[in-house]
Amino acid sequence: MTTATKTTETKRAVPFKWVAVGIAVVALLLAGVVSYYASANPDGLEYVAHKTGFLDSAAEHGAADGPLADYSAKGVDDARLSGGLAGVIGTVVVLVIAGGLALVVRRRPNGTSDEA
Numbered sequence: 001m002t003t004a005t006k007t008t009e010t011k012r013a014v015p016f017k018w019v020a021v022g023i024a025v026v027a028l029l030l031a032g033v034v035s036y037y038a039s040a041n042p043d044g045l046e047y048v049a050h051k052t053g054f055l056d057s058a059a060e061h062g063a064a065d066g067p068l069a070d071y072s073a074k075g076v077d078d079a080r081l082s083g084g085l086a087g088v089i090g091t092v093v094v095l096v097i098a099g100g101l102a103l104v105v106r107r108r109p110n111g112t113s114d115e116a
Helices: 016-037 044-052 079-105
Strands: none
Touching (some): 016 079
């Protein structure tokens, strides 16, 4: 009779910092690289508006002249580079806001409490 030996693997916890950095890197790569290959054709809403004839009746919104309006970075002449840059800037803004919210609402250790 043979005895099977079990190998015990110890799982190491990955620090949250590295998980957050990994998420940020993937998000920035997707925003910068994948958006470079995005279609220049109108999106579905614009297509339907054009087909039904009300595309020209749309009014400009308040942020139409903003620095990231129309999925592009203002002042960058290359359309693909401008779209990629807008994607990266937007991603950084979202990650900063999400990180800030995570810091605000995170759990505090049991030893510290604001209760009196």
